[in-house]
Amino acid sequence: AQSVTQLGSHVSVSEGALVLLRCNYSSSVPPYLFWYVQYPNQGLQLLLKYTTGATLVKGINGFEAEFKKSETSFHLTKPSAHMSDAAEYFCAVSLTDSWGKLQFGAGTQVVVTP
Amino acid sequence: DAMVIQNPRYQVTQFGKPVTLSCSQTLNHNVMYWYQQKSSQAPKLLFHYYDKDFNNEADTPDNFQSRRPNTSFCFLDIRSPGLGDAAMYLCATRQNTLRTDTQYFGPGTRLTVL
Numbered sequence A: 001a002q003s004v005t006q007l008g009s010h011v012s013v014s015e016g017a018l019v020l021l022r023c024n025y026s027s028s029v030p031p032y033l034f035w036y037v038q039y040p041n042q043g044l045q046l047l048l049k050y051t052t053g054a055t056l057v058k059g060i061n062g063f064e065a066e067f068k069k070s071e072t073s074f075h076l077t078k079p080s081a082h083m084s085d086a087a088e089y090f091c092a093v094s095l096t097d098s099w100g101k102l103q104f105g106a107g108t109q110v111v112v113t114p
Numbered sequence B: 001d002a003m004v005i006q007n008p009r010y011q012v013t014q015f016g017k018p019v020t021l022s023c024s025q026t027l028n029h030n031v032m033y034w035y036q037q038k039s040s041q042a043p044k045l046l047f048h049y050y051d052k053d054f055n056n057e058a059d060t061p062d063n064f065q066s067r068r069p070n071t072s073f074c075f076l077d078i079r080s081p082g083l084g085d086a087a088m089y090l091c092a093t094r095q096n097t098l099r100t101d102t103q104y105f106g107p108g109t110r111l112t113v114l
Helices: none
Strands: A003-007 A010-014 A019-026 A033-038 A044-050 A056-058 A064-068 A073-078 A087-094 A102-104 A108-113 B004-007 B010-013 B019-025 B031-037 B044-050 B053-056 B064-067 B073-078 B087-094 B109-113
Touching: A003 A087, A003 A102, A010 A019, A019 A033, A019 A087, A019 A108, A033 A064, A033 A073, A044 A056, A044 A064, A044 A073, A073 A087, B004 B087, B010 B019, B019 B031, B019 B087, B019 B109, B031 B073, B044 B064, B073 B087
Parallel strands: A010 A108, B010 B109
Antiparallel strands: A003 A019, A019 A073, A033 A044, A033 A087, A056 A064, A064 A073, A087 A102, A087 A108, B004 B019, B019 B073, B031 B044, B031 B087, B044 B053, B064 B073, B087 B109
C-alpha cells in the first residue's frame, strides 16, 4: 500500500520568509510524487512532480521539492513567500495497479502575513 | 489553450432533486476522473473512465452515477442529493494510466443542497 502524510494542517508564514511544507510517503515500490496547489474555489494545479532522475525538482511559482529516499520525504519549499502563495497544498502519490489513481495527503493550508 | 472545463461553477439544488454536473476537456485524454471534495478535506475519488470503461470506487454511493458519451465529455449525475452531498466536485483528466502521468483538474463545481 502507498500513502502520504502531510505534517501540519495549517502553516503561517511572513511575507518574504521561507515556506516549508512537509510530506512523508510510504511505498513498497519506487514512488511517483506530486505537489498540487488549490486556491479558494478553484481546482487543483500541479506545482511539480517527481518520477525518476534528479531528486531536486523545480516547479512553477518558485517552488521546489527534494525527494529523499532515506527519509521517505518529499518536502516542498519556496525561499520567499508572496501573498499570492496563500492557498491549500496537497502532496500525492501515484498508486500502483490502480488506473493512475492518486492518493492525496490531508492538505496544508498556508496563510501569508504581511 | 487545452484545458478542462466544468459547468456550472456553482450549482444550487433542492434536497432530493436530481442534478447533473458537466465536464469537458480539450486535451484528448483517455482517462477522466470525478472527485468529491468537502470543506478542508482532500479530494475523494468517486469513479473514473478509461476510454468508455467505467470504474467505480468501492465506497461510492449508488446515488452517484456517471456518463461519458464521447472522449471530450463526462457527466456526474446525483440522483437524489442529500445535505451531505454538498461539496466541491472536481473533474480531472489524464493522458493514460502510467503512474508518471499528471492529472489535470478543472476549476470545480460547488454544489449547494437546500
